[in-house]
Amino acid sequence: MAESVSGGLSGVNGKVWYRALGAKIWKFFTSIKLTIFVLLTVAIVSIIGTVVEQGKPVESYVIDYGSRWGSVILSLRFNDMYHSGWFTSILILLMANITVCTIERFPPKWKTLLKQNPNLDPSIIDRLSTRESFITDGSMDAAAQKFLSIFRKKRYRVKTGTSKDGITIYAEKGIIGRFGSDVVHLSLFFILTGAIIGSYAGFRDFAPILVGGTFKVPNAMFGLRLDKFWIDYYDTGQVRQYNSVITVVEGGKEVLTKQIWVNEPLYYKGVRFYQSSYGVAWDRIKEAEITLKRLDKNTFDQPFNIGWGELKNIPGTNYSARLVGYVSDFAFDEETRTVFSKSGDTNNPAAQIEVYDGKKLLYTPWLFFNYPGVMQAIPNSRYDLVLTGFRTIPYSGLQMNKDPGTNVVWTGCILMGVGFILAFFVYHRRIWVNVAPQSSGSSVKIGGMINKNPLGFEREFKEIAEALKGPGSMEDKK
Amino acid sequence: MNQAKIILSLMFFTMAAAFYFLTALSYVGYWVVRKHWLGQAATAFAYIALLSMTMVLVSRAGEAGHAPFSNLYESMVLFIWALTIGYLWMEKRYRMKTIGAFVMTIAFLAVIAASMLPYRFKSAEPLNPALQSKWHWLVSLLTPLGLQKYAIGWLDFHVFTTFVAYAAFAMSFGLSLMFLLRERFESKKKKNILVDMLPESDTLDELSYRTIAWGFPFLAVGIVSGAVWANYAWGTYWSWDPKETWSLITWFLYAAYLHARVTRGWKGKRAAYLSIAGFLAVVFLYWGVSFILPGLHAYA
Numbered sequence A: 001m002a003e004s005v006s007g008g009l010s011g012v013n014g015k016v017w018y019r020a021l022g023a024k025i026w027k028f029f030t031s032i033k034l035t036i037f038v039l040l041t042v043a044i045v046s047i048i049g050t051v052v053e054q055g056k057p058v059e060s061y062v063i064d065y066g067s068r069w070g071s072v073i074l075s076l077r078f079n080d081m082y083h084s085g086w087f088t089s090i091l092i093l094l095m096a097n098i099t100v101c102t103i104e105r106f107p108p109k110w111k112t113l114l115k116q117n118p119n120l121d122p123s124i125i126d127r128l129s130t131r132e133s134f135i136t137d138g139s140m141d142a143a144a145q146k147f148l149s150i151f152r153k154k155r156y157r158v159k160t161g162t163s164k165d166g167i168t169i170y171a172e173k174g175i176i177g178r179f180g181s182d183v184v185h186l187s188l189f190f191i192l193t194g195a196i197i198g199s200y201a202g203f204r205d206f207a208p209i210l211v212g213g214t215f216k217v218p219n220a221m222f223g224l225r226l227d228k229f230w231i232d233y234y235d236t237g238q239v240r241q242y243n244s245v246i247t248v249v250e251g252g253k254e255v256l257t258k259q260i261w262v263n264e265p266l267y268y269k270g271v272r273f274y275q276s277s278y279g280v281a282w283d284r285i286k287e288a289e290i291t292l293k294r295l296d297k298n299t300f301d302q303p304f305n306i307g308w309g310e311l312k313n314i315p316g317t318n319y320s321a322r323l324v325g326y327v328s329d330f331a332f333d334e335e336t337r338t339v340f341s342k343s344g345d346t347n348n349p350a351a352q353i354e355v356y357d358g359k360k361l362l363y364t365p366w367l368f369f370n371y372p373g374v375m376q377a378i379p380n381s382r383y384d385l386v387l388t389g390f391r392t393i394p395y396s397g398l399q400m401n402k403d404p405g406t407n408v409v410w411t412g413c414i415l416m417g418v419g420f421i422l423a424f425f426v427y428h429r430r431i432w433v434n435v436a437p438q439s440s441g442s443s444v445k446i447g448g449m450i451n452k453n454p455l456g457f458e459r460e461f462k463e464i465a466e467a468l469k470g471p472g473s474m475e476d477k478k
Numbered sequence B: 001m002n003q004a005k006i007i008l009s010l011m012f013f014t015m016a017a018a019f020y021f022l023t024a025l026s027y028v029g030y031w032v033v034r035k036h037w038l039g040q041a042a043t044a045f046a047y048i049a050l051l052s053m054t055m056v057l058v059s060r061a062g063e064a065g066h067a068p069f070s071n072l073y074e075s076m077v078l079f080i081w082a083l084t085i086g087y088l089w090m091e092k093r094y095r096m097k098t099i100g101a102f103v104m105t106i107a108f109l110a111v112i113a114a115s116m117l118p119y120r121f122k123s124a125e126p127l128n129p130a131l132q133s134k135w136h137w138l139v140s141l142l143t144p145l146g147l148q149k150y151a152i153g154w155l156d157f158h159v160f161t162t163f164v165a166y167a168a169f170a171m172s173f174g175l176s177l178m179f180l181l182r183e184r185f186e187s188k189k190k191k192n193i194l195v196d197m198l199p200e201s202d203t204l205d206e207l208s209y210r211t212i213a214w215g216f217p218f219l220a221v222g223i224v225s226g227a228v229w230a231n232y233a234w235g236t237y238w239s240w241d242p243k244e245t246w247s248l249i250t251w252f253l254y255a256a257y258l259h260a261r262v263t264r265g266w267k268g269k270r271a272a273y274l275s276i277a278g279f280l281a282v283v284f285l286y287w288g289v290s291f292i293l294p295g296l297h298a299y300a
Helices: A002-009 A017-029 A031-049 A058-077 A076-081 A085-114 A142-155 A175-201 A405-425 A454-470 B003-033 B034-064 B074-096 B096-116 B136-145 B154-187 B193-197 B201-233 B244-266 B266-293
Strands: A129-136 A159-164 A166-173 A202-211 A213-218 A223-232 A239-250 A253-261 A265-270 A271-294 A304-307 A311-313 A319-327 A330-333 A338-341 A351-355 A360-363 A365-367 A383-402 A429-437 A442-450
Touching: A002 A159, A017 A085, A031 A085, A031 A265, A031 B244, A058 A076, A076 A085, A085 A175, A085 A405, A129 A271, A129 A454, A142 A159, A142 A166, A142 A442, A142 A454, A175 A360, A175 A405, A202 A213, A202 A223, A202 A271, A223 A271, A223 A383, A239 A265, A239 A271, A239 A383, A253 A265, A253 A271, A271 A351, A304 A319, A311 B193, A319 A338, A319 A383, A351 A383, A365 A383, A405 B201, A429 B201, A442 A454, A454 B074, B003 B096, B003 B193, B034 B074, B034 B096, B074 B154, B074 B201, B096 B154, B154 B193, B154 B201, B154 B244, B201 B244, B244 B266
Parallel strands: none
Antiparallel strands: A129 A442, A159 A166, A166 A429, A202 A383, A213 A223, A223 A239, A239 A253, A265 A271, A271 A304, A271 A319, A271 A383, A311 A319, A319 A351, A330 A338, A351 A360, A351 A365, A429 A442
């Protein structure tokens, strides 16, 4: 059964069906039409992702575009378009197209360009649009020798051969420019490979580190300590720069210390650390300023300061207090019955203290900076405690990024630069000369060709022709 | 900031604007009335306009204390400057003055657009943290000479290369428009005094292609240098922000143009339409993205 099917599908010339199919697919990918079509398609569909904001929470698309369009956007992955399967597939299609085209065209190009046969049929010269012919005195060999030295002086590579009526010279320059486009295509391959390596083997993370605090870097054997954070300002009050001094700690030892700022990351063992944001800690403070309120007299005592975790006697009373908690934006989770900070902003700061009578823990009240007296801190007493101030701890927000593909991408970029210089600014000039003996002197035909910039070549060709003619030769009027 | 210096750059800009007006006017005049002296005057005005624009850049650099590539207004000045240099070079090399009637009119329109920008896009501000990107090797090279404040960095390189590309694309746009005009009359064998003054359609086609062949690699260098810089400043070389994406869109359009032209022999009309589409993408990349689409490049 299987045999009869494959037999039935095998094509002409005894090729089996999968070969024929493979050849068809291959042929499909060799098409430059496909390249142009895919390039224009990528260009046009990319617009969608710049109009629809990328990477927002899923619900916001339904809110912004309505449930109908919102679900269209989400099902087509327009919300994260550039990482969607279909967009990636188009890019892979483009890459396959470029690869196949290059494989298909490079070897024949290499062959014809590098193995140029110097033996030619002189009538070829007559078919070139840039050509000239003249008669020079001196023998065929002498003229050829003179021409060779002129071409060499002008940095042309020369080959000599024979034609049916004399000697031929093939001179060329800038052949490497022909391979510029191949180098550019190769460079795209590097860039794409680097991007793929980065997306599979890299990681990105963000960590706020408190001043004086430490941080264990994920997927790495070292940690960081933030020694200092500060902001520089211009005289006008605008921010000049955000700076952090960080120390790398590895195996309990300080390895290196570096000041980083925006545009100046720290690089250590493949991971880069960037200054990305800053703020103040939302879950702790350096110290709190607390004021005792005497409810019976409705008066306030002098405020006192209490450090983080510090136990202190409340002046003028028998009680003592320990600062144990802080949130910058107070919120309470009903289910777990815990207090947390709703955000990193200082919207509703609150400090928690433990109130002791001697050694006995009485209460653990929260003191609200914005809402003093909302709950009496020490119930059933003549006192209340008011949070009248606090000193925050700044943090520095570090973005960290490990991307082992980056260097591959840069290699690709450098290759691309080289490729562009070759492709756009190195012209391949080719000149064919045929020298044939005559009754007196020799008759010379020269013709030239360039792959780009024909306007500039005309001039150069004229110069070379003049140099070859030299003094004493005359125009061939034929 | 030093008031006297601000007045200086404003003065140069006003002067440049006046000369761009005269330049465009006399190139168009030369095209219409075909007087040799008018053509000479047009070129002379263009050189003076270029000189004034150079002085705008220099005085802005003095005012801001850094290379003048940091806001929309300054980038417009750079664009006009590059376009003028490119045009004058082409005029010198190919001796075709009617192209000036189109290209220098584009330059003059750009001058008007720049002058109409609201103040917040114009003022010379100190650089914000992300824009400070001097090259260390250059700083350490210049420090012994006491010249470290003149060190440049990724910002300058990135903006400069990008705007050379934009200028080339603008020029190619002008040439493509001229081509379409000329081609329309040639194909119908119609005669028109004005159109016959323009260079041959084949020449226009070739020149349009050659300017794109300059713009394309420059845009590539602009994109790559932006990626290198982003890798330093934002921690990633590519984040599909609208400016990045549109630059890629533009680059792909011109890549399609070059492939169509070099390998499939797309010349003439189709190439001209593609070049015009490419320039529309440039305009959107430059102004549209800055004003309409939010993103990391929003400060431009």
